[in-house]
Amino acid sequence: MPARAAEQKGIATTTTERDAATRRLSASFNVSTPTDITPLETFLREHPRLLVLTGAGVSTASGIPDYRDDNGDWKRPQPVQYQDFIRHLPTRRRYWARSMVGWPWFRQAAPNACHVALAQWERAGRIAHLVTQNVDRLHQQAGSRSVTDLHGRLDEVVCLDCHTRLPRQQVQDWLCEHNPGVAQREATIAPDGDAVIDDAAFDDVVVPDCPRCGGMLKPNVVFFGETIPRQRVDAAIAALHDADALLVIGSSLMVYSGFRFCRLAAEADIPMAAINPGRTRADELLNVKIAARFEEILDGLGSVALGVATAQTPA
Numbered sequence: 001m002p003a004r005a006a007e008q009k010g011i012a013t014t015t016t017e018r019d020a021a022t023r024r025l026s027a028s029f030n031v032s033t034p035t036d037i038t039p040l041e042t043f044l045r046e047h048p049r050l051l052v053l054t055g056a057g058v059s060t061a062s063g064i065p066d067y068r069d070d071n072g073d074w075k076r077p078q079p080v081q082y083q084d085f086i087r088h089l090p091t092r093r094r095y096w097a098r099s100m101v102g103w104p105w106f107r108q109a110a111p112n113a114c115h116v117a118l119a120q121w122e123r124a125g126r127i128a129h130l131v132t133q134n135v136d137r138l139h140q141q142a143g144s145r146s147v148t149d150l151h152g153r154l155d156e157v158v159c160l161d162c163h164t165r166l167p168r169q170q171v172q173d174w175l176c177e178h179n180p181g182v183a184q185r186e187a188t189i190a191p192d193g194d195a196v197i198d199d200a201a202f203d204d205v206v207v208p209d210c211p212r213c214g215g216m217l218k219p220n221v222v223f224f225g226e227t228i229p230r231q232r233v234d235a236a237i238a239a240l241h242d243a244d245a246l247l248v249i250g251s252s253l254m255v256y257s258g259f260r261f262c263r264l265a266a267e268a269d270i271p272m273a274a275i276n277p278g279r280t281r282a283d284e285l286l287n288v289k290i291a292a293r294f295e296e297i298l299d300g301l302g303s304v305a306l307g308v309a310t311a312q313t314p315a
């Protein structure tokens with residue numbers, strides 16, 4: 001088999017060359033230096049039951065982009081404001097048109113390694129409760145059970161008058177039927193499924209009303225400038241006080257609703273750690289800060305995160 005032997009030899013040579021190149025690259029640019037996660041490992045060993053708070057950073061690997069850069073600054077136009085949405089029909093037309101284009105992309109996003117790992121941690125008894133700022137339901141899809149969707153869920157639409165809740169897909173079907181031209185527009189996707197498309201005239205966009213009472217429909221998410229339901233916040237805060245420590249993953253905490261948990265933890269002397277590649281608003285309050293993406297450190301962390309519970313479970 002000379003051809004096959006040559007082929008194998010060829011592959012081996014290529015691999016060797018690639019390895020050598022990688023080593024040279026690593027030596028020059030330090031690219032393979034792993035983040036030192038020792039402080040986090042210690043933190044996890046000392047605090048078996050966590051309240052985990054997640055942000056956009058855990059969903060970027062699922063194809064849902066983040067709003068903010070590593071400094072916590074806006075990367076794209078600010079999302080819809082609540083008052084603007086309920087007061088102005090043109091804002092609602094623009095929202096529903098963009099959302100209609102973005103929804104099919106958003107809907108097909110699947111959980112990534114971060115979501116899967118956190119679901120495993122919960123099953124291992126390491127996560128008392130998970131609070132997410134994301135509206136994508138990917139934690140639940142991955143198997144997490146004890147989850148607060150702090151900012152709501154995009155797969156539902158709610159009537160502001162009679163509070164009827166509808167599946168987002170049902171509204172999507174209605175939108176497509178009544179706005180056949182909009183679906184054709186090119187778009188890129190934003191974190192809340194609100195696509196960025198050319199600001200063409202939205203005057204012809206037909207906005208959906210509640211099929212039950214004719215009232216105003218809104219996605220069941222908390223818009224900027226909108227208040228989170230008190231009961232939801234209180235339940236999440238109670239969960240924080242029941243936990244041994246707070247672990248923030250993939251959030252810059254620039255939105256107060258997330259930062260509040262760090263302030264409360266600090267006031268109650270609850271230790272806290274954060275895993276986020278950029279600056280967070282709570283950096284000065286943190287006991288441990290790992291400047292990395294969660295998925296980058298998962299391999300090293302997995303056994304530690306799961307191992308503690310096993311070690312502490314009575315035989």
Ligand SMILES: [Zn+2]
Binds near residue numbers: 161212213214
């Ligand atoms: Zn209604």
